[in-house]
Amino acid sequence: MKKILTFWHLLAGLLLGFGLGLAISWIIAPLELTDAPPSLLRTDFKDGYRALIASAYASTGDLERAEERLATLNDPDIITALENQTNRTSTNEDSPESLETLNALVIALKGESPAKQITNTPTPFYTQTPQLPTKTGTPATPTITFTPEAATATLTPIPINTRTPRATTEASLTPSTPYILATQDELCSTNISEGLLMVYVSDASKKAVPGAEIIVEWDGKEEHFFTGLKPELGNGYADFAMEANKSYALRLAAGSVAVSGLGAPPCQDDDGNHYWGSIRLRFEQP
Amino acid sequence: MSRWIQALLATLLGLxxxxxxxxxxxxxxxxxxAPNALHEDYRNDYILMVAESYQNEKDLEKAAHQLALISSAxxxxxxxxxxxxxxxxxxxIDILEKLLLEMRAWQPSLSESVP
Structure with missing residues (x-):
């Protein structure tokens, strides 16, 4: 005890100095971090960062690079983070381009071909809104574009020229078929992206069903896409960009009739220009 | 050595x-x-992303706004x-140079505000 009393002044000095040191290093003159990783960005800046990654991906189509960039944000699940942002973006009425590019990136990350999900096709002959040519003269790469007119038209499509639907083959119902094909239309409208396979899924009470998995097959290939990724067009809505002169078959993963023989219908506008129309399918639970 | 000096030395050591x-x-x-605190590597990648995004969107004002988030220059x-x-x-480099070229020719109108 006597020894402690002898050194109390040293102990007090040490503690006082330590306290002062902490006050200086934590409060008065904390380290200024200028080498932050993207994971430390504020939430709204993270959203902006993700939107920029999606936009850059829409331009380059480099999914690997997009994934590397998303990984720097340290999100527990990058797809969930993107989907959450998509929901926030649609709620906040952010730019539709941002929403579209985010959706396309989500789809690509889920393992589907992004190019197939992009709405406007790059071929000048078919394109309603031709893109600016690049300086090198190479054809513009498929890019994600979104026109509000197209969105409006998709919600309430008004065919300019209607034509008799091409005969399609419907497979027989499987033992468990919760969805039936309620309607199938071919749409010729310059306001809708070309060659779009538009699918609407609703339940027995006519309520839109989000997250319904749709399987499309053609030429031995198969792709899956989901309803609800374009909430601005309805929670039960999904679309797929068809290539010209190809035949597709479509069904719902939950079970439905398989609709085959689907292809972009040839259309003609008022000036006699040819373009590819779209197909609209409505699935419902009986 | 006096006790006061010992205490002072102990304080300095504690400090x-x-x-x-x-x-x-x-x-x-x-x-x-904010993005202006990003590490140099991430800043450069951010700038590249802006340039890549511009290729698709062709919106110089938006690109300028995005760049303004990382620097006041x-x-x-x-x-x-x-x-x-x-x-x-x-x-x-080609993508960045293209944006640089077009950004040099770009004159934001007075009504446009670039932070």
């Missing part, structure tokens, strides 16, 4: 330990950064500096 602890071992942890300076200091692949 040194406290500073070392507060600056090196357990420094203040920041969150909620003019957009052309930001791109030029990034080109000079970073080791980009040739295709990325």
């Amino acid at each position: 040194a330990i406290g500073l070392f602890y507060g600056w090196r071992i357990a420094p203040v942890e920041y969150t909620d950064f 003019p957009p052309t300076e930001i791109i030029a500096e990034s080109l000079a200091t970073s080791d980009y692949a040739q295709k990325d």
